[in-house]
Amino acid sequence: MTAALWHVLTDPWGEPILRRAFLEVALLGLAGGAIGCWVLHHRLAYSAESMAHGLLPGLVLASLVGLPLLLGGAASLAITAAAITWAGRISGIDRDTAVAVVVTSLFGLGVLLALSPDSPPGLQNLLFGDPLGISDGDLLLAAGLVVATAAVLRLLHWRLVVVGFDRAAAHGLGVSPGRVDLALMGLLTLALLVAVQGLGNLLVVALLVAPAAAARRLTRTMPGMLVTASLVALAAGWAGMYVSYHARTAAGASIAGMLVVAVAVAELASRAGRTGRRRAA
Amino acid sequence: MRDSGDLIAVEALSAGYGGPPALRDVEFSVRPGERVAVLGPNGGGKTTLFRVLLGELEPNEGEVRAPRCAMVPQTERSRLDFPVSALDVAVMGSLSRLAWWRRPGRPERERAREALAAVGLGERAETTFGELSGGQRQRVLIARALMQDARVILLDEPFTGLDAPAADRLEAVMSELAAEGRALLIATHDVLQAHRWDRVLCVNRRQVAFGVPDEVLTREVLELTYGEAIVALPGAGGGAIMPAHHHHDHGPA
Numbered sequence: 001m002t003a004a005l006w007h008v009l010t011d012p013w014g015e016p017i018l019r020r021a022f023l024e025v026a027l028l029g030l031a032g033g034a035i036g037c038w039v040l041h042h043r044l045a046y047s048a049e050s051m052a053h054g055l056l057p058g059l060v061l062a063s064l065v066g067l068p069l070l071l072g073g074a075a076s077l078a079i080t081a082a083a084i085t086w087a088g089r090i091s092g093i094d095r096d097t098a099v100a101v102v103v104t105s106l107f108g109l110g111v112l113l114a115l116s117p118d119s120p121p122g123l124q125n126l127l128f129g130d131p132l133g134i135s136d137g138d139l140l141l142a143a144g145l146v147v148a149t150a151a152v153l154r155l156l157h158w159r160l161v162v163v164g165f166d167r168a169a170a171h172g173l174g175v176s177p178g179r180v181d182l183a184l185m186g187l188l189t190l191a192l193l194v195a196v197q198g199l200g201n202l203l204v205v206a207l208l209v210a211p212a213a214a215a216r217r218l219t220r221t222m223p224g225m226l227v228t229a230s231l232v233a234l235a236a237g238w239a240g241m242y243v244s245y246h247a248r249t250a251a252g253a254s255i256a257g258m259l260v261v262a263v264a265v266a267e268l269a270s271r272a273g274r275t276g277r278r279r280a281a
Numbered sequence: 282m283r284d285s286g287d288l289i290a291v292e293a294l295s296a297g298y299g300g301p302p303a304l305r306d307v308e309f310s311v312r313p314g315e316r317v318a319v320l321g322p323n324g325g326g327k328t329t330l331f332r333v334l335l336g337e338l339e340p341n342e343g344e345v346r347a348p349r350c351a352m353v354p355q356t357e358r359s360r361l362d363f364p365v366s367a368l369d370v371a372v373m374g375s376l377s378r379l380a381w382w383r384r385p386g387r388p389e390r391e392r393a394r395e396a397l398a399a400v401g402l403g404e405r406a407e408t409t410f411g412e413l414s415g416g417q418r419q420r421v422l423i424a425r426a427l428m429q430d431a432r433v434i435l436l437d438e439p440f441t442g443l444d445a446p447a448a449d450r451l452e453a454v455m456s457e458l459a460a461e462g463r464a465l466l467i468a469t470h471d472v473l474q475a476h477r478w479d480r481v482l483c484v485n486r487r488q489v490a491f492g493v494p495d496e497v498l499t500r501e502v503l504e505l506t507y508g509e510a511i512v513a514l515p516g517a518g519g520g521a522i523m524p525a526h527h528h529h530d531h532g533p534a
Contacts, residue, residue, distance in 0.1 A: 041363065158385060162373050165410075166359040172335055172352045173429070174377025220409055222364050 012245045020139060021131040021198075022241055025255065027142035028195045028207060029233030031149040034226045035191050036212035036233075038153070038184055041164040046096075047185075049205045050103045052192050054080030056110025056201050059126050064119065073193045080106055110201075129200025129252030131241070138197055145194045152187050153226070156180065161222060203256045207233060210259035214266035236262045287346075288313050288432060288464045289334070294343035296333050302341055302486075303329040309482055309491040313432070313462040316455060318475035318494075321484040322507050327468045330484065331435045334466070351431030355438055356418040361411035367421045368406040371396050374428025389428075396424035400454050416447025420454055427458075434458065436467045440474070452477075472498060 012018040039048050058076020062069050080102060087098035114123040125133060153160070163170050163180045170177045188208075195204045215229035240255030247254075287310040294307035304326030311317055321327050332338040334350045351374070371393035372385045379385065397406050400420040410418060419439050426434050436455075440448050452474075455465055459479075467478070475481050481497040483489040483506040490502045 041360075154384075155382060158373070158376055159381070161363075161365060161369065162376065164360065165363045165365055165370070165373070166354065168358055169352060169354050171337055172377075173373055173425075216364075220364055221366070222369075225364055 008242070008246065012241065017132055018245065020134045021251065022238060024131055024134045024139055024142055024198050025237035025241055026234050027146050028198060029237040030230045031145045031191055032195060032207040033211040033229035033233030034149055034153055035187055036208040037215065037225050037229050038160050038164070039188060039208050040212040040216065042184060044188070045209050048188055048208050050099050051077065051189060052196070052201055052205050053103045053107035055192060055196065056126065057106050057113060059196060060110050060113040060123055063123060063126070064113070069197070070193055076106070077189060125200065126196065127201050128250060129198055129203055131198045131251045134198055141194050145191060148190065149187060152183060156183055160184065199255065200252045203252045206256040206259045210263050211236065214262045217266040217270040232262050286312055288348060290346040292344040294333065294345060295341045296329050296338055297341060304484060304486060306487045307343070307484070308488060311464045311466070311480065313464055314459050315480055316459050316465045316467065316478040317480040317482055318478050319466055319468045319482050319484065320470070320472065320475060320506055325485045327484060331437070331468070334433065334435060348432045349430065350433040350435055351426035351429040353422045353426050353434060353436040353439060355441060356415060356422060363410065365410050366407050367397060367402060367410055367413060368393055370410050370421050371424040371428055374425040377429060393424070393428060396427040397421070399427060400424045401450065414447065416443045416451055419451055423454060433464045433466065436465065438468050438470070440469065440471065472503065
């Protein structure tokens, strides 16, 4: 029994491709979980999803012509932002509608390019992710993302707290909400660009939102939430990888599924905890 | 204008947001240790005045001389589900004096504990902000203002939603702050409460009156401040008049 479990857990690690995938998922989980906490508290989940979708045509075009993905994504994002601003100015269209229209149009364009018969195979990985296609360069990028995330979140911790807690009072406390937004959006964009390779455009948002949502149920302080979200993301990521390996399911989708399970478990645990406390009291 | 011992001096102030001024003809002065009730209808210019004093809004005309001011907002505006302790909220008040790359450290936390003790919440420093009562939350936000080393504290309807014991407790804290030589400007709708403070400033898109409560709080001034819709409270004497559209949501004062 123990030996069987040992095999279940260690078998995937025998293959270099899978070792890289596990490492990539771990790195993305650590960074994404922590960034997600601020995405949630600054109510940016919708923006994060929109940005991920808005990036797609740029990513697809960049890989079609052989440019770095980072460049294509950045260009795509600039066009998305400009289009949203422009659409929002048309009278009778509110901001949410403008975002939805622009983002679905761009996402549709991206899908059209990625799945057209003339496009080289592999582009659909930009949609659904392919942790098994991770190169050493991708791993380095992910490691860089972890370092950048730790540095930015540590540096801006109190400013993020102030803006998330009471945006209207931030100015009076010497904090510029606009600059904090910009820094957080910058970090979020970087995370999306780095993570999209492994997890795919459609599923990457799950890594940002789900671990934070689970951690919010389980913790009462911000530092506790950040650490918990990172660990939940790592655990769910690896659980998804094992499921994918043994059940031969798509890796990105398996990870997203495990993230949803993590949120459900956290919700149940928090309810059980509350009931227990009420009984004790 | 009174003498140069004034902490705040405002002369011929007019301010707004591009269109016609939201507030004009404002002229008053406040000395250290004074509590000033700022009365006026919603949209009457109280927020505009506070924003000018905080330095967030440039006056269109006139002169404003004021030291560093700190704002105590309404607690409902902050996120009650945010995972911060009372101590964390008080520490926020230290940020404006730290360079952006510096994090609040032990000295800032020590000062925040002192500020919480000063508002009677030394024991609740570790409690999550959202789990405190309305009155306690209001006092935490006052502690945050104390951390800003401000000699002038602006309070935005701090008594809204408080029961009588909590309101008494808050009023006691405010008296202590005034006794330390700070000036307090308190936006309120409660005319009875304004009677107990040192000065009253009435605004309704312009300054209607400024002075000691007994002189300012007349039916005529209150009608100019709130429009015609005011009622006299039975048995409360000539000066005790409540604006009709506010008096129902405050309960007995």
